[in-house]
Amino acid sequence: MQCLDATTKGQYERISYWQIKWHLLGGKNAQTWRNINPKIKEAEAYKEQGNVFYAKKDYNEAFNYYTKAIDTCPSNASYYGNRAATLMMLGRYREALGDAQQSVRMDDTFLRGHLREGKCHLSLGNAMAASRCFQRVLELDHKNTQAQQELNNSRTVLEYEKIAEADFEKRDFRKVVFCMDRALEFAPACHRFKILKAECLALLGRYPEAQSVASDILRIDSTNADALYVRGLCLYYEDCIEKAVQFFVQALKMAPDHDKACLACRNAKALKAKKDDGNKAFKEGNYKLAFELYTEALAIDPNNRKTNAKLYCNRGTVNSKLRKLDEAIEDCTSAIRLDDTYIKAYLRRAQCYMDTEQYEDAVRDYEKVYQTEKTKEHKQLLKTAQVELKKSKRKDYYKILGVDKNASEDEIKKAYRKRALMHHPDRHSGASAEIQKEEEKKFKEVGEAFTILSDPKKKARYDSGQDLEEDGMNMGDFDANNIFKAFFGGPGGFSFEASGPGNFFFQFG
Known part of the structure; x- marks a missing residue:
């Protein structure tokens, strides 16, 4: 809204609200101030309406009325300060920062303006600039407790940034996430902190969390190269390489010198190939x-x-x-x-x-x-x-006989003949007690193996892994000599006799 002609507006913009008010109370150029006065009243009315909506937490309506006040009288620092406060409540910190900066340009002694500028800088993650704003408030009012607290918060954020940078180099990504979470408590609108956190979450394998952070940023700013890179990184680490490459390429279009996106894109293409x-x-x-x-x-x-x-x-x-x-x-x-x-x-x-x-x-x-x-x-x-x-965990009867699991009946018989003769106790009667005991054990096992593998039913149960005990068979009751006699036959029994040193032959009686 245009409230003054060019000459009057020029005069008006070079003076402050308080100068106008002083003149209206009896200062100079009464005619000029009478011309301005109706517009000031109109602007003040808009401001008061804005205050009412602000108190009701209806920040959108408050914003509209503060804007009307500014349009009516654009040189009032407090109007910009009020609108900055409203924009902060709406989470629009970048716009709020512009209004706060405008308010202190108009009036460098405007404490609330400096405080709001500092808060905006801090919320956006620029803790150094925030510190300067809070220090300016303390220069104007060294007892201002709010400024002192916010200055301490700014220093805390700077310290978290410093620690996170060192820990990222050490690849201690969990600690970086911790630092960024703490910093974001003071700087909730800082995309830089959010991106660093998201990147570390991706490197930790916490892909859904990382994607959520990156996607939130992309909803606000679809051209954010860092968020595009992190989104691609999550897909890359989830083995969705083709989709990942698309995001890396898009990030490089937004920022051709993005080193991380360039390296990730190169690795992704090489890995897929x-x-x-x-x-x-x-x-x-x-x-x-x-x-x-x-x-x-x-x-x-x-x-x-x-x-x-x-x-x-x-x-x-x-x-x-x-x-x-x-x-x-x-x-x-x-x-x-x-x-x-x-x-x-x-x-x-x-x-x-x-x-x-x-x-x-x-x-x-x-x-x-x-x-x-x-x-x-x-x-x-x-x-x-x-x-x-x-x-x-059972005895391997195939191994004891030295045959394959697919051995035929004849192969099993031949194997038994060979092994039974090899381990028969009479053949080792001249050996030490220890060897005799070992050979007797092997002779018995050979008899067990033959008994099971020569009987189709028992063999089938054995091959299927079933318990032979279920057939009423107690393997400890085997008489290996009876099995041997039954296999070799002959009414007169059998014996091993020496035919020379170390040589034996089997003889039926």
Whole structure:
């Protein structure tokens, strides 16, 4: 609203509200002041209405009336100060800062103006500028307790900034988050503090929290390069590399010299290319090349835990194909160390444990998988591992006879003949007591093995991991000599006789 002609307005803008009021009470140029007076009354009325709405916490209406007061009489410092206070209550600190600065330009002794300017600087994270404002208030009023408290707050924020900077260099990201949380209590509108906190949350693997902070900033300022970078960083660390690259590129459009976005974009592209090449080599059966490519990919960015977990698991799969099972287990363990929720790595490691007959470890991994995903497939894998574990704790009759698990009936008989003759006590009658005892034990085990594996029903129960005790069989009651006699036959029994030093032959009676 234009309240004065150009000449009068020029005169008016060079004087303060209090100068006008003094002149109205009997000063000079009475005619000029009579012309101005109605506008001052109108502006004051707007201000009073603004005060009423401010008291009611209706800050939007208060803002509108303070704006009308300023439009009517634009050279009154208190009007700008009031509007600054209203904008602060609305969280519009940058606009409030402009009004507060305008108020102190008009009147450098305006204490509330300096206080509000300082509060705005502090809320926006500029603690150094805030300190200067509060020090100015104390110069004008050394007993001003509010200014002293706010000055202390500013110094606290500066100290948190200093600590956070040092801790970021040390990669102590938890402490940086702590410092930024404390600083944001005094500087709630500081995007810089929020971005640093979000970046550290991403580096700590707390992606949803980091994304939330970055997204809040982008809703206010969609061109904020730092927020775009952090948003991309979260996607990158969650193995959404293509989407991450889009955010990094967008950040670089807003700020071409953004070093962090540039490095992250380069790493993301290189990581995706190596991983894709490794996958291609694996599908083509070129396991040696796939191993090399996955290894090169793992060296690109140690901080990308989720992608590296997949790379380790992929390399573990390659090693299992190459029958390097110990190396495969080690790679899967590295994958799980990076991502303890990675089901595929548990399944791969469990299979390797099964292949190396480490059944207890296999059961542990399958139990972890089944607790997470209760599918029929996972239940069956767990059950199979449990059966194999149970079987592994029994005597291995196939191993005792020295035959394969798929051995035929004839192969089992031939193996028994050989082993029974080898360990028969009569053959070792001249040996020491210790050796005789050991050979007798082995002879008995050979008899047990033959009894079980030569009977199709018992063999089937044994192979399925069932308890043979359920058949009423007590393995401790076996008479190995009776089994031996029954196998070799002959009414007159048998004996071992020496045919020379160290040589024996078997003779039926």
